[in-house]
């Protein structure tokens with residue numbers, strides 16, 4: 001059983017969702033006086049997530065407003081026609097939850113993982129290694145590490161016993177963050193017709209999404225023309241600039257593309273700062289090696305289209321794609337065509 005306070009702090013849980021369901025609130029109710037505070041708090045949630053993600057803090061005076069503001073904010077985001085903004089919102093909310101979960105007891109973290117995500121997870125008990133307090137079944141573990149770039153998450157680098165991976169409480173909170181993020185993304189992706197009753201607030205949300213900090217949190221490397229990028233590179237670029245994560249090959253492809261398209265190492269470094277799992281030393285190492293300044297002194301090119309297709313990284317190819325075999329050729333062709 002989780003408390004009212006917990007439902008307000010973790011409104012993604014099954015218990016919070018059941019609470020919302022029982023109230024049977026309709027969209028039109030939200031603009032009536034008794035429910036207006038919910039709409040107001042939902043707007044504030046979105047504003048904080050998009051403009052000040054590091055300061056995300058729950059409003060704790062009235063748990064029911066806090067619980068209801070979460071699905072309301074998600075419904076509002078589903079009406080916004082901008083995938084990057086939706087991703088940014090999902091990343092900020094899920095990160096905020098995992099930050100709070102790290103301060104919770106082991107029992108609470110395990111309880112939320114079992115009750116809401118149906119994880120096969122258990123406490124290790126007393127007599128085992130101290131820091132690794134939890135065993136998580138490898139199926140649940142693998143499902144949630146696909147966006148992690150750090151080698152420590154690789155299954156081959158973990159202690160595995162009878163199908164269970166040993167993890168810390170903080171790592172469990174980090175994996176719950178992945179679950180919450182995909183859940184929010186999945187729900188905000190559903191196209192819903194903006195309800196007439198919410199016209200005014202949706203206008204306000206649209207204004208928030210156009211405020212400078214939402215788009216200024218990443219610096220496009222100078223000299224790079226985003227509009228000339230092939231669809232695959234644009235997709236990687238958009239994902240990262242919206243705070244999303246890339247696979248190892250995705251990062252390599254984007255970095256080598258930018259380096260070969262003329263961006264300086266410093267510009268690429270600044271751009272990668274917008275990545276949600278940014279690690280300065282690791283990113284510096286990768287950029288220096290890909291650009292050929294360190295290591296084997298070879299400047300790496302991005303993989304060919306065939307390789308990107310094999311790895312599921314070719315997205316929405318257009319008619320120029322039919323004439324080329326390499327993403328850099330696409331970029332150069334487009335620049336040439338525009339010059340003409």
Ligand code: SF4
Nearest residue numbers: 230232305314321327
């Ligand atoms: S065909 Fe090549 S350039 Fe075009 S989207 Fe696919 S991988 Fe990218």
